[in-house]
Amino acid sequence: MPVTANKLSFNCGFINLNHERAASNLIENDVFQKDFDLICLNEPYFYQGSICGCPKGYKQIDADVEPNVAFFIKNIFSFVKPEMERDIIALMRNWNNTVYLIINIYCRASGNIEDSMLKLEIICTRHIDKRIIIFGDFNAKSSAWSPRPRDERGRLDLEFANKLDLLIENNCD
Secondary structure: OOOOOOOOOOOEEEEEOOOOHHHHHHHHHHHHHOOOOEEEEEOOOEEOOEEOOOOOOEEEEEOOOOOOEEEEEEOOOOOEEEEEOOOEEEEEEEEOOEEEEEEEEEOOOOOOHHHHHHHHHHHHHHOOOOEEEEEEEOOOOOOOOOOOOOOHHHHHHHHHHHHOOOOOOOOOO
């Protein structure tokens, strides 16, 4: 059955590939097994000017210079890219008469998370009238999303989520 604009669900996934070629080679299997419409990638394997592992029937969206984030999205879907940098990409998609802003962000463990959170906050407040979904690796720890105790980065993430009234969902599958 073909996918139409009236499809009731939009199946998304998130994978951090840790710049591993072997992990990139397995993406296609995961995408087709789970029937993802969109997959968010952090730390993709970038080789000869392209991200490895983009499945047939999907388009690749990334910043062109060794990106830390990317999307693979089914060719049948249209979208708008309001923001795109090496560590953060935002897509807008009208889905069942609701506009969604889908953000994919990567915060380096050795980087300044406050700068990344400021970029994210600017994007979110600019699009406050939309439904916002954020996928990302913040390299932060908190018992709010894992059994580990909270660190400073986790505290900053929780403050951000509370400030913008965001719900945190984490499924390690």
